[in-house]
Amino acid sequence: MLRTNPGFRLLWCARTCSFLGDALSLVALLLFVASGTGRALSVALLLLAAELAPALLGPLAGVVSDRFDLRKVMVGCELAQGAVMLVVALWLPPLAVLLPLVAVRALAGQVFQPASRAMVPALVDDRDLERANSLVGLGTNAGETLGPLVAAGLLPLLGIRGVLLLDVATFLVSAVLLAFLPAAPRERLPDANPFRAARAGLGHVRASPLLRAVVLGFVLVVLFNGIDDVALVFLVKDDLHGGDAVVAVVLSAVGIGLFVGYAVVARVSAGAALLAFGFAVSSLGNLLTGFAWAAGAVFAAQAARGAGLAGMDVAANTLIQRTVPADRLGRVFGTFHGGISAAAALSYIGGGLLLDATSPRVAFVVAGAGGLAVTAATWAALRRARRRDGTRPGRPGDAEHERPRGA
Incomplete structure (x- = not known):
């Protein structure tokens, strides 16, 4: 391409x-x-x-x-x-x-x-x-x-x-x-008021069971798992007694997993199943990190987490691009990325407090378990959306409103 x-x-x-x-x-x-x-x-x-x-x-x-x-x-x-x-x-x-x-x-x-x-x-x-x-x-x-x-x-x-x-x-x-x-x-928006136009974009997300599941699920997974990089430093240094070089190698694991994940995901269909799979693998990676006994085990768990992140990223963006009409695509993506940023910021704050109150292992277990719970709820919501529409969510032409071709 x-x-x-x-x-x-x-x-x-x-x-x-x-x-x-x-x-x-x-x-x-x-x-x-x-x-x-x-x-x-x-x-x-x-x-x-x-x-x-x-x-x-x-x-x-x-x-x-x-x-x-x-x-x-x-x-x-x-x-x-x-x-x-x-x-x-x-x-x-x-x-x-x-x-x-x-x-x-x-x-x-x-x-x-x-x-x-x-x-x-x-x-x-x-x-x-x-x-x-x-x-x-x-x-x-x-x-x-x-x-x-x-x-x-x-x-x-x-x-x-x-x-x-x-x-x-x-x-x-x-x-x-x-x-x-x-x-x-772009075509002229029906409402020139930017606040009402933004509200219309939010309304489009609320009105679509598929979009609600994708956006809310992604945001909640980030909310639980966003603290992982900070917790990883303390886990390797304090619990596993690794030096700065070990920390750097372990931190690179997610990036390596992302590279592998993107290469694999490019060859599969980016539907609801891939989204839920990405949620599950990324969250499971953090959960297993909480039980890791050595830096090598942490590296493997975080590399798997990176592959899951690649899956959820491609699946979410593709689902939105295929579901949302072209004249609302920017607002839906604005809501989506704004929610992710807010979740990451709140995760820094809440995760930092949890780290101070407990330990890195507890933080990883809470993050992973919370992410898996969100995965289960998201998959159930996606299945309900499929039953409501009588389609398989995330396939071309299956969405509530198929996006018109062209920009």
Whole structure:
């Protein structure tokens, strides 16, 4: 597909480049805040600014994608993020100024997300959505995985400011690539009021049993399992007595699992069964991590978790793309990604409190057991949706409203 579809190739290259820059700048900002304040709370606030602020405006962010040309929206978002990071790189501001700037940049990224997801079905045939979403996942995961490694090599040479300026360059490259995409104009929305338009997008999710199950299930699984990276560090260091090198290797397991998972998922049908399977495997990976007796067992469990994450990611995005009409796709994706960001932020807070009150093993068991309970409830909801519609959810043409072809 990357060889034969020039439009999708441009989108894939732009997203991969942009995500690599995001990973570079995240490492640089975390080190800048940690060294400048010496407080873990400051680092937590930085992460919350990047997650919670855009989550609150997720449905509104999707309105932009449904109202304006997708190509222009994506180019504008990349340029806006690049401008914010340029200010941060040149100024290196104090925390009180940095947090609002990070929130503004995250908000632009939140607008970009539904636009890029809505662009995929405009560039590829319906039968190729699984492969397209898997390739997007592979590219973004590659950027996020390689980013910290590249940052580790470049920070001694370029410093914090230099790495942040490199992130600015990736946004510019991404914007240039996206500018060559075909235009994807939107039809005028029936309601010009953005708040009422956002509410209509939320109403579309509420009115569809399939969409409710997909969105709510995904959000709740993230809510339970979002603390895993933090808990993993304490588990390896405190319970298994591993050093920093062991922590780094174990943290790479999810990324390896994601690569394998995306490669496998590209060859299967992305229906409701794959979504539930991804929920179950990712949650089971955390549950088994809580009982792991050695770093090797933790690595295996987390690699399996990564494969499950790939399955749930491709299945959820494909189900939404096949179910939602083109004129509401941005708002549904805005709601979806906003809910995920909110769940991740709440998971940081709740999971941190649980870690302080108990232990890493207890946190993993609670996360995994909660995720499995959500999986069972989601599968039951998907089966009810199938019985109600008399169809198999997630297959082309089976949805309540089959998405019109084209953008």
